[in-house]
Amino acid sequence: MVVKSTIPACDIVIFGAKGDLARRKLLPSLYQLEKAGALHRETRIIGVGRADWDIKTYTKVVRLALETFMNDDIDDQVWKTLSTRFDFCNLDVNETNYFSRLGVKLDQQARVTVNYFAMPPTTFGAICKGLGAAGLNSKPSRVVMEKPLGTDLTSSNRINDQVAEYFTESQVYRIDHYLGKETVLNLLALRFANALFTSNWDNRTIDHVQITVAEAVGIEGRWGYFDQTGQMRDMIQSHLLQILTMIAMSPPSDFTTDRIRDEKVKVLRSLRPINYSNVHDTTVRGQYTSGYVHGKLVPGYLEEEGANKNSRTETFVSIRVDIDNWRWVGVPFYLRTGKRLPNKCSEVVVYFKQPALNLFQDSYQQLPQNKLTIRLQPDEGMDIQILNKVPGLDHKHRLQTTKLNLSFTNTFNQEHLADSYKRLLLETMRGIQALFVRCDEVEEAWKWVDSIIAAWKAVNDVPQPYQAGTWGPRASVAMITRDGRSWNKCHEGE
């Protein structure tokens, strides 16, 4: 149960109330927060959009969204309370004058207002201008922005500058929903609460790290959006680089928002640039062709509805990342993410170095590496691969690879493996920014990603085909094999 007293009464304003994100993610999360008793009794939810809806119509839209996008049945009592919170404001965000309509609804000035921009990033400047013109931008007004913020450094800076005209950084919450996942947050506890890892987390002990975010789904009717974006901007620039920073950051001087973000940004600044001189050796792009996923035949990317048959957009990326700082020099981080891979599986695998000398049988061979697998989703948990003596009276130590396994589902209350939007919404109401991305993090991530995209263009790189239901192009395997390593088999043994 959430501690109610820490969450103030808020006006949650959802710009883009009719859109996919609002209906699929935000409304179900608000329902769950209501169910958990986490919403202050005076909190209101105000949808904003161009539709000519009254409160009654909007409430019906919300009900339908919950019925469509939630797995749970709707509890009558919860709905009764939730449904009293709604209001709707008809406005086109390009019409600055219309924001006074919203002002009328938000006349309790002292309230925290959480302005959630569930809209295309190109509209964020207009929304901020409108809020400013109506005097709705002063504290305690907050803005929540979705990723990806722009399509490159220039467009991202433009948006951040437009927002900064009306809101200070302390009012801005940039969402990366991976930062709301329990298992991603647990990376900090794992690393900084366990002496076992605090003292063994650098290039003296670690050989290399793999980060995989694999999806079995394709682009799910979002061809228009996805084709302009690609896997690099959609996933690497945000989620994978955020996970990487959590794994690679040094201990912050304390656990406050900006001390954590300071350490993350240092990692991003230390990423070795990838440009036309090394792009070929360190990156692989792929695009799926038709194939079988979970036994079902699925179309290729170029055969999806609305597809442009000449598209060169990548649906798969793998990269060897080097971090040029004292802690990580010589330890490659291999990132891999793609659509239409065999399973949904997000994980971090840390491979430790072998002992300096093998004292056991076959001493001319190296012992298998210890391996820490952190399962971000599904089957949340972690396991450590270690070597054990096989029990017996044999005078020789026969070794066997075994696993210490922690399953979050078996160990903790499942309810707390919460949807990340639920947690992130709560944090915006609490006014805690630690789980959101600071402006300089976004900038550094774009700088690094832009250089790779420019290099692909410079060398006229074409994404390599891979069959749906496989782990990406063969070149991805070749890239890691050249370094004498291999990709972890996600869901090994299942």
Ligand SMILES: NC(=O)C1=CN([C@@H]2O[C@H](COP(=O)(O)OP(=O)(O)OC[C@H]3O[C@@H](n4cnc5c(N)ncnc54)[C@H](OP(=O)(O)O)[C@@H]3O)[C@@H](O)[C@H]2O)C=CC1
């Ligand atoms: N959908 C998802 O799962 C995810 C989305 N995102 C991000 O969230 C944002 C929203 O995405 P999504 O919900 O999919 O997009 P949609 O296109 O489904 O919704 C966008 C909404 O914006 C409204 N809108 C557009 N222009 C105006 C305007 N001038 N004035 C008022 N309302 C306007 C639309 O209203 P109208 O109906 O009147 O056109 C629509 O309701 C994007 O930035 C996307 O990248 C991020 C992660 C996941």
Ligand SMILES: O=C1O[C@H](COP(=O)(O)O)[C@@H](O)[C@H](O)[C@H]1O
């Ligand atoms: O942000 C995004 O993330 C989803 C994957 O999120 P997950 O929580 O289901 O792992 C991805 O499908 C989508 O393309 C991207 O925009």
